[in-house]
Amino acid sequence: MSMRQGFRWPADKEAVLHKAIRLQWITLVVFSAIVVVMYFVLGSSQTMKTAWIEDILALIPPIAFLIVTRVERLRPNRTFPWGFLRAISIAYVVASTTLLCMGLYLARDAVSTPPTESRPTIGAMTLFGREVWLGWPMLVVLVASAIPPMIIGRMKLPLARAIHDKVLYADAEMCRAEWLTGAAALFGVAGVGVGLWWADAAAALIISVDIVRDGTVNLSRAVRDLLDRHPTTVERDRPDPLIDRVKELVVATPWVHDCTVNLRNEGRALTGDIVVAPADGHTVSAHDVDGLRDAIEAINWRLYDIAVMPSFSPPQAVSGAHDPF
Amino acid sequence: MCVNMQRSERPHTGFERRRLLALGMAMPLVLAACRFPRDPSDTLERVSGGTVEVGVLESAPLAAWNGPDPEGVEVDLTADLAQTLSARPNWHARRDMALHEALERGDIDLLIGGLVADDPWSGRLAFTRPYLVESLMVEGRSGRPLDSIDGLEIAVGNTYLAGLVADAGGLPVSVQEPAAAGKAISIWRLPGEEAPEGEILLTRRHVMAVRLGENAWLLHLEQYLRGQAGRRARAALAMVQA
Numbered sequence: 118m119s120m121r122q123g124f125r126w127p128a129d130k131e132a133v134l135h136k137a138i139r140l141q142w143i144t145l146v147v148f149s150a151i152v153v154v155m156y157f158v159l160g161s162s163q164t165m166k167t168a169w170i171e172d173i174l175a176l177i178p179p180i181a182f183l184i185v186t187r188v189e190r191l192r193p194n195r196t197f198p199w200g201f202l203r204a205i206s207i208a209y210v211v212a213s214t215t216l217l218c219m220g221l222y223l224a225r226d227a228v229s230t231p232p233t234e235s236r237p238t239i240g241a242m243t244l245f246g247r248e249v250w251l252g253w254p255m256l257v258v259l260v261a262s263a264i265p266p267m268i269i270g271r272m273k274l275p276l277a278r279a280i281h282d283k284v285l286y287a288d289a290e291m292c293r294a295e296w297l298t299g300a301a302a303l304f305g306v307a308g309v310g311v312g313l314w315w316a317d318a319a320a321a322l323i324i325s326v327d328i329v330r331d332g333t334v335n336l337s338r339a340v341r342d343l344l345d346r347h348p349t350t351v352e353r354d355r356p357d358p359l360i361d362r363v364k365e366l367v368v369a370t371p372w373v374h375d376c377t378v379n380l381r382n383e384g385r386a387l388t389g390d391i392v393v394a395p396a397d398g399h400t401v402s403a404h405d406v407d408g409l410r411d412a413i414e415a416i417n418w419r420l421y422d423i424a425v426m427p428s429f430s431p432p433q434a435v436s437g438a439h440d441p442f
Numbered sequence: 443m444c445v446n447m448q449r450s451e452r453p454h455t456g457f458e459r460r461r462l463l464a465l466g467m468a469m470p471l472v473l474a475a476c477r478f479p480r481d482p483s484d485t486l487e488r489v490s491g492g493t494v495e496v497g498v499l500e501s502a503p504l505a506a507w508n509g510p511d512p513e514g515v516e517v518d519l520t521a522d523l524a525q526t527l528s529a530r531p532n533w534h535a536r537r538d539m540a541l542h543e544a545l546e547r548g549d550i551d552l553l554i555g556g557l558v559a560d561d562p563w564s565g566r567l568a569f570t571r572p573y574l575v576e577s578l579m580v581e582g583r584s585g586r587p588l589d590s591i592d593g594l595e596i597a598v599g600n601t602y603l604a605g606l607v608a609d610a611g612g613l614p615v616s617v618q619e620p621a622a623a624g625k626a627i628s629i630w631r632l633p634g635e636e637a638p639e640g641e642i643l644l645t646r647r648h649v650m651a652v653r654l655g656e657n658a659w660l661l662h663l664e665q666y667l668r669g670q671a672g673r674r675a676r677a678a679l680a681m682v683q684a
Contacts, residue, residue: 236482236655238568241664248665250479250657312480314655 121200123192124386127418130280137276137285138186141179144269144292148175151262158254160239163321164305165255167223168298171328172262174219175295178288181208185284189384202384209284209339217332223325227318237309237317255306263299266292278351281385281419283342286351287335294331298324337442345381346440359387359417366416367391370409372399377431386421392431401427485551485652485659490527494551496520497534497541501556503682504648507535515678516554516650523666542567548653552663559647568654572633572647573667574675578606579640580624587640588624597622606643630679632672 126134155169185208193200242251270292277286301323308316348357360380367376374396380389391413395401410425481487498505498512505514512533524531534541534550545553546566559572579587580596588594591612597619598604603626604614615622629638633647650667652660 236653238654238660239479239657240568240571241661241668243668248661248668250661252479252657309655309657310479312482312484312657314482 121193121198121422123190123200124202124421125418126190130418133276133279134186137273137280137282138183140269140273140276141182141285144179144266144288145176145183147265147269148172148179151265152176155258155262158242158251158258160237160251160255162237162239162255162306162309162317163227164237164302164309164317164324167227167321167324168259168302170219170223171298171324174216174328175266175291177212177215178284178291181212182282182284182288184208199383202386203343205282205284205384206339206342209287209335210343212284213287213332213335213339215332216328217336220325220328220330220332224322224329227321227325236314239306239309250310252306252310256303259299259302259306263295266295270295281351283338283351283385287331287338291331294327297327301327341440341442342382348380348382348387357387359420362416363391363413363420366412367393367409370412372396372401372405373409375431377434383421385419387417387419388422390424390426392426392428394429394431395427479657479661481656481658483548483653483656485548485656486527486662487658489524489529489551489659492529494520494524494527494529494531495534495549496531497536497545497550497553497555499541499553499555499557500535503679505555514555515675515682516556516648518678519667519671519675520552520554520650522671523663526666527662545651545653551652551659553651556646557649557651559649561649561651563651566654567651568656568660569649569651570660570664570667572649573664573672574648574679575631575633575635576646576648577629577631577638577642578603578644578646579627579629579638579642580607580612581627582624587627587629587638589640591624591641594623595619595621597625599626610641610643628679630676632676 152169152172155165155172159165159169185204188204189201191197191201239250239252239255241248242254243249244254270289273285273289273292276282277289301320304323305317305320308320348360349355350357357380360378363380364376364378367373367378370393372395373393375394377392378389379392380387391409393401393409406425406427410423413423413425414420498507498517500507501514503514504516505512512535517533521531534544536544541550541553542563544550546563553567557569559569561567561569580591580594582588591607591610594612595615596607596612597617598607598614599617607614607626617625626643631638637645650663652663
């Protein structure tokens, strides 16, 4: 087996990557600060505990991103001839499994306390020499801690699209969804304030269900990726337009009569085989094959390590679009 | 080959989201208009101008049953607190656990009498933060706390104190023993004040308890205890000590 060339980043994408790395460090700092501030106003509220743990969990995707962007750029070697591009998908599986498990644990925690014992007690706190109800600082911290993630999430989305990064995209979406946690937590604490003792557990349940949802959606996406499903855009609702562009280019090549384009995602890269049937009377040379490969890889920076294989009988396209997940 | 296998993802319901968000954000403002926080069982409203049902555990000098009515520093504080609410305290004495359970059920409103912050009932009752800190120490014959009681004979009044003295390396003896090198005393301070110098046998952080979830009542109690009440209690206890 021959060794691959390492995946190359064009200069402009490299710049976006560095911007994303910087943004992830900022995310870590901001979320750590939120986690610390929140710790001081936790009280014995289940809502606050759940929202706090969610903010701790929000540290996982940025950490995964920072590790993975280093690992995936390691060069292929004799032990790993295919390189490390898949590290992204592995990180994605691990991060989403963590979310799912934590979400289930918190949901159980929210519903398992019997109603008689679950009356949340939010006492007093000394603030600037005065005794204030701890619920007030809780509400302030909750509102303040919901805003920065929403802004950061918004900033991450275009970067995730530019460098086709699914982990970053999922992370950005989760950040943007912080408003749900914020609103639910506000409801929980404010509900306790007006004497609705069940509001605390209800809000905690809403937040934990949201964490479960994040975990499930992302785990199923990660598993599908590892199964080499049909490539899609990072937003996941459209087939990757690059596939059609590759097809058009191959079909427009004068010596090609017919083709089968078989592409799959490997991390952010798009790789695979192009089986081409030559036109009648044309003898395919190594120049033809190399030329076509180079032309395909020149379409987009993500097209990588494309194999062009001449054949008189390209395989039939498979039919059906069944998705068990 | 280039078949679209992708199902469409969940639709975005932007309108609902925004409405929910607005609701969540507006809630605290609406609440600020009413009295906030409130009790799920309306304890504070009920006791104001009425009766406070108070469970009193035996724990001299904080609370003690020497007659038909209890007396002690925490009893005085509670009576004063009730007065600020134009309420009358109704004292209850029962076996310890019975009072805890009564408070858990909501049969009484307040439990006092030497409760401490690391109480095993902390998940079932709502405790205030400590309002008074007690350091059990040994006073030497000079009248000053000893730095070490290792090997010294210390006069103690009960077996519990005897155990503490023995743990610290001292030799517990009866209070009648004239040759004792020192006797156990309590030094009282407010939370946040510096601990006294000398060997501390035990630190107790004193609290009171209300029913779980009665947040307005708890807040009222905490505001009272953290105000002048703590200072007054400490002054009263210094008198008792002397």
